[in-house]
Amino acid sequence: MAKSKSAPTMKDVARESGVALGTVSKVINGIPVGESYRLKVEEAIKKLNYRVNNYAKGLKSNHTNTIAVIVPNLINPFFGKLVHYINVSLSEAGYQMLVCSTDYNPVTEQNVVIMAEQKKVDGIICLSYNPRLQVSDDIPFVSIDRYFGENIPCVTSDNFGGGTMAANRLIANGCRHLAFMRIGSPLSNETNKRSDGFVSACQAADVEYSLKILNDGDSYELFRDFLKEHFKNGKLDFDGIFCVTDSLEHSIEGMLTEMGLKVPRDVQLIGFDGTRRFGDMELCCSTIVQQVDKLASTCVEMVLKEDRDNLPTLVCLPVQYAYGRTTIDKT
Amino acid sequence: MAKSKSAPTMKDVARESGVALGTVSKVINGIPVGESYRLKVEEAIKKLNYRVNNYAKGLKSNHTNTIAVIVPNLINPFFGKLVHYINVSLSEAGYQMLVCSTDYNPVTEQNVVIMAEQKKVDGIICLSYNPRLQVSDDIPFVSIDRYFGENIPCVTSDNFGGGTMAANRLIANGCRHLAFMRIGSPLSNETNKRSDGFVSACQAADVEYSLKILNDGDSYELFRDFLKEHFKNGKLDFDGIFCVTDSLEHSIEGMLTEMGLKVPRDVQLIGFDGTRRFGDMELCCSTIVQQVDKLASTCVEMVLKEDRDNLPTLVCLPVQYAYGRTTIDKT
Numbered sequence: 001m002a003k004s005k006s007a008p009t010m011k012d013v014a015r016e017s018g019v020a021l022g023t024v025s026k027v028i029n030g031i032p033v034g035e036s037y038r039l040k041v042e043e044a045i046k047k048l049n050y051r052v053n054n055y056a057k058g059l060k061s062n063h064t065n066t067i068a069v070i071v072p073n074l075i076n077p078f079f080g081k082l083v084h085y086i087n088v089s090l091s092e093a094g095y096q097m098l099v100c101s102t103d104y105n106p107v108t109e110q111n112v113v114i115m116a117e118q119k120k121v122d123g124i125i126c127l128s129y130n131p132r133l134q135v136s137d138d139i140p141f142v143s144i145d146r147y148f149g150e151n152i153p154c155v156t157s158d159n160f161g162g163g164t165m166a167a168n169r170l171i172a173n174g175c176r177h178l179a180f181m182r183i184g185s186p187l188s189n190e191t192n193k194r195s196d197g198f199v200s201a202c203q204a205a206d207v208e209y210s211l212k213i214l215n216d217g218d219s220y221e222l223f224r225d226f227l228k229e230h231f232k233n234g235k236l237d238f239d240g241i242f243c244v245t246d247s248l249e250h251s252i253e254g255m256l257t258e259m260g261l262k263v264p265r266d267v268q269l270i271g272f273d274g275t276r277r278f279g280d281m282e283l284c285c286s287t288i289v290q291q292v293d294k295l296a297s298t299c300v301e302m303v304l305k306e307d308r309d310n311l312p313t314l315v316c317l318p319v320q321y322a323y324g325r326t327t328i329d330k331t
Numbered sequence: 332m333a334k335s336k337s338a339p340t341m342k343d344v345a346r347e348s349g350v351a352l353g354t355v356s357k358v359i360n361g362i363p364v365g366e367s368y369r370l371k372v373e374e375a376i377k378k379l380n381y382r383v384n385n386y387a388k389g390l391k392s393n394h395t396n397t398i399a400v401i402v403p404n405l406i407n408p409f410f411g412k413l414v415h416y417i418n419v420s421l422s423e424a425g426y427q428m429l430v431c432s433t434d435y436n437p438v439t440e441q442n443v444v445i446m447a448e449q450k451k452v453d454g455i456i457c458l459s460y461n462p463r464l465q466v467s468d469d470i471p472f473v474s475i476d477r478y479f480g481e482n483i484p485c486v487t488s489d490n491f492g493g494g495t496m497a498a499n500r501l502i503a504n505g506c507r508h509l510a511f512m513r514i515g516s517p518l519s520n521e522t523n524k525r526s527d528g529f530v531s532a533c534q535a536a537d538v539e540y541s542l543k544i545l546n547d548g549d550s551y552e553l554f555r556d557f558l559k560e561h562f563k564n565g566k567l568d569f570d571g572i573f574c575v576t577d578s579l580e581h582s583i584e585g586m587l588t589e590m591g592l593k594v595p596r597d598v599q600l601i602g603f604d605g606t607r608r609f610g611d612m613e614l615c616c617s618t619i620v621q622q623v624d625k626l627a628s629t630c631v632e633m634v635l636k637e638d639r640d641n642l643p644t645l646v647c648l649p650v651q652y653a654y655g656r657t658t659i660d661k662t
Contacts, residue, residue: 066429073415075610080411084404087432091439098397099430101418108422247609278578278606279406 008048009137011151017044021309063122067303068098068112070126076247077275078292079127082144085296086125093304095122106130113139123303129185129216142303144295146189150313155299156190158316162288163197165321166242166270169286171205173268173328175240178202179230181223181252182244183214190316191244194272198242210238224255231259236267246271249285253326269326283324291317339379340468342482348375352640394453398634399429399443401457407578408606409623410458413475416627417456424635426453437461444470454634460516460547473634475626477520481644486630487521489647493619494528496652497573497601500617502536504599504659506571509533510561512554512583513575514545521647522575525603529573541569555586562590567598577602580616584657600657614655622648 010028014021017040026033027041044050069086071079087097098121102108109130116124116139123140126133135141135152143154163180170178180198184191195211202209212226230237236256243249249271253263263269264286274289276282294317302311323329341359345352348371357364358372375381400417402410418428429452433439440461447455447470454471457464466472466483474485494511501509511529515522526542533540543557561568567587574580580602584594594600595617605620607613625648633642654660 073610074405074411074418075408075415077406077408077411077610080405080408083430084406084432087405087430088434091431097430099414099418099428100422101415103419247612250609250612275609278581279404279408281578281581 008050010050011137012048013041013044013050016048017041019044064120065094066096066098066121067300068100068116068121068124070100070102070109070112070124070128072102072104072127072129074099074101077279078245078273078290081279081292082127082296085293086300088293089297089300093300095300095304102128104130106132109133116141125299125303129187129189131187140303140305140308142299144299145191146187147314153302153311153313153315154190155295155302155315155317157290157295157319159190159193159319160197160200161316162272162290162319163194163199163242164201165197165319166194166272166288167198167201167207167209168205169270169321169327169329170240170242170268171201171207173240173330175238175268176207177238177240178207178209179212179238179241180209180244181212181226181241181248183218183220183223183248184216184244186215190314194242194244220251223252227252227255227259234260236261238267240268241270243269243271246273246275246284246287249287249326253285264326264328268328270321271326274322283322286324286327286329287322288319289322290319339381341381342468343379344372344375344381347379348372350375395451396425397427397429397452398631399431399447399452399455401431401433401440401443401455401459403433403435403458403460405430405432408610409576409604409621412610412623413458413627416624417631419624420628420631424631426631426635433459435461437463440464447472456630456634460518460520462518471634471636471639473630475630476522477518478645484633484642484644484646485521486626486633486646486648488621488626488650490521490524490650491528491531492647493603493621493650494525494530494573495532496528496650497525497603497619498529498532498538498540499536500601500652500658500660501571501573501599502532502538504571504661506569506599507538508569509538509540509571509573510543510569511540511573511575512543512557512579514549514551514554514579515547515575517546521645525573525575551582554583558583558586558590565591567592569598571599572601574600574602577604577606577615577618580618580657584616595657595659599659601652602657605653614653617655617658617660618653619650620653621650 010024014024019037019040023033023037024041027038067090069083071083074080090097100112109128113135115121125142127144137151141152143152145156147154180195214222243252249269253269256263271285271287274287275284298315341355345355350368350371354364354368355372358369398421400414402414405411421428431443440459444466446452456473458475468482472483474483476487478485511526545553574583580600584600587594592598602616602618605618606615608615629646
């Protein structure tokens with residue numbers, strides 16, 4: 001994660017002074033420490049122009065009881081469900097939720113971070129693929145699905161495990177030539193591990209596989225071209241396809257149907273997310289289900305944690321496979 | 332709308348004193364008015380125990396630049412989309428959005444209103460069917476889809492027109508025995524007008540129709556029973572059904588398919604909302620489309636309006652019909 005140059009953090013002071021973070025905190029909060037430590041810390045504070053006053057107003061003394069939540073939008077069903085459950089968890093903890101549905105606007109996202117730096121919110125839970133988002137370490141900040149760096153806790157599903165699960169399910173269902181299809185941010189992020197898990201399971205089972213990876217902004221027509229390249233004499237090369245999201249599964253299923261193929265008879269499909277029609281009805285497809293309520297409560301627990309030095313940097317929550325019409329499951 | 336007894340409003344003072352609202356406002360804000368008016372207003376303030384101080388801190392002097400949005404949840408795609416566009420509009424106006432996704436919990440809803448009374452937010456945009464929700468007139472409050480009373484502006488779609496449109500479309504498509512099916516709050520609300528519009532168009536065209544109206548909490552099995560009662564010798568009495576939401580259309584279509592009927596060949600279906608699969612893909616069914624972005628921006632405009640005495644009490648925005656596979660449209 002890029003560091004905001006204008007706002008040195010307590011950790012920077014610790015690094016600069018060569019003094020432990022806990023000791024720096026004591027000095028800043030006026031708790032007595034050994035004289036030599038105090039002098040080192042004060043020197044580092046001066047050198048870095050660390051804003052003691054801003055910190056002194058600090059988190060504990062100036063609670064807003066509000067957490068900001070950054071998501072690209074609330075139209076995608078996964079994001080809507082996630083924000084809903086974050087709201088439920090925050091509410092149980094006595095916190096309000098400020099939602100910033102950014103439409104991928106980096107300026108809007110950065111403004112939320114500035115608000116947090118000005119202590120107008122107590123912390124941020126953020127699902128963003130904006131590579132230039134700058135966050136200073138002082139802010140309680142939890143990232144979803146994207147690993148920002150060693151100082152920022154990230155909460156995600158076990159994407160690798162989910163990829164393995166999808167491949168193994170297709171193989172157990174009798175598929176012998178698999179494909180993985182993905183469209184998403186080119187930025188390295190946790191969801192990329194879905195393909196890693198898929199590949200690993202295919203290799204372990206010695207099953208043939210192909211990958212078709214597109215970046216956000218690429219035309220879906222490239223998927224159609226890919227399918228057509230692998231379609232000869234009314235037969236598709238693949239008998240099982242794992243799609244990176246349920247939404248992509250929906251698009252791919254439409255293309256296969258247009259090509260005259262029947263799902264799941266001719267080709268079995270598995271998506272990822274566990275999206276239900278109209279939010280709470282049947283599953284849209286056979287899928288790897290994310291525990292959205294658990295993801296949400298974990299983010300809330302971590303953003304509200306007082307002791308931020310001992311937070312894990314990555315938490316992966318278990319996923320599970322669920323049948324939803326697009327596979328032929330044996331048991 | 333029930334009035335909160337503990338918080339008399341400036342309008343109550345006007346009523347009690349028999350003095351115009353503008354004059355009451357002047358007295359409260361220390362602007363000179365005729366002596367006799369001033370005495371009357373001051374007497375009413377005392378009698379009602381009107382909290383002058385709280386008002387004096389008032390809206391203009393104590394902006395939070397935050398609007399609270401109350402919705403039942405963010406899992407229903409209509410609610411998610413609505414809140415997304417409210418966020419976009421608020422953001423353009425320089426406002427933040429506090430979301431309260433209540434899960435139909437009346438205590439949570441009432442707490443948001445209390446926050447607004449304490450000037451912790453500048454206003455509320457509220458989609459709630461809670462009959463006991465109490466709001467004092469002082470708070471900028473805009474209701475969606477439910478008419479609270481003469482002092483509270485309500486923004487909704489032209490539900491009556493949408494109902495008419497659905498019936499007329501089915502009739503134009505050759506249907507001769509229509510049905511309307513609905514499940515929802517028994518509380519009188521704007522969406523009930525969908526059936527009024529439907530009935531009115533059927534009567535105008537002299538077309539036979541049936542209604543099946545259920546209340547929230549009723550089992551969907553009652554819809555199945557209704558359909559079976561009207562199913563004889565492999566034929567359904569109805570050739571066109573208007574469903575109160577796209578979500579209900581989805582359930583009804585599933586029941587009809589299970590009964591061996593083909594949509595739209597045997598029976599044409601129209602929903603309401605304009606829901607798209609995965610938020611932005613194809614329409615889920617032929618439907619009456621609500622302009623969610625327009626609903627959102629209208630709510631925002633109205634909640635931020637300075638002159639609250641001249642707000643309309645009801646704004647109905649136009650809807651339009653869109654084809655989505657479940658009808659056989661001629662032209």
